[in-house]
Amino acid sequence: MQGESEAKSFTRGGDVVSQEETILRIEGMSCGHCKMAVEKALQAIPGVVSASVDLAKKEALVTGAANRDALVKAVEDAGFDVV
Numbered sequence: 001m002q003g004e005s006e007a008k009s010f011t012r013g014g015d016v017v018s019q020e021e022t023i024l025r026i027e028g029m030s031c032g033h034c035k036m037a038v039e040k041a042l043q044a045i046p047g048v049v050s051a052s053v054d055l056a057k058k059e060a061l062v063t064g065a066a067n068r069d070a071l072v073k074a075v076e077d078a079g080f081d082v083v
């Protein structure tokens with residue numbers, strides 16, 4: 001029996017890639033520019049495969065094997081708070 005976790009597997013170019021997901025709850029975003037600033041900041045972190053922000057939910061979904069502390073710092077450096 002395999003344990004369920006937040007990691008997902010999918011195929012990319014024939015290889016099965018194990019994909020980690022991190023969800024960050026972010027305060028201070030008010031418009032599309034904020035959303036883009038956060039996504040850009042997150043995508044710049046090594047290991048991040050993709051980052052997408054849901055403004056309504058105030059959440060960022062990050063995929064890739066990135067260090068959570070680095071993600072939090074990137075968001076804070078962009079001028080927002082991770083809660």
Ligand SMILES: [Cu+2]
Binds near residue numbers: 033
């Ligand atoms: Cu804004």
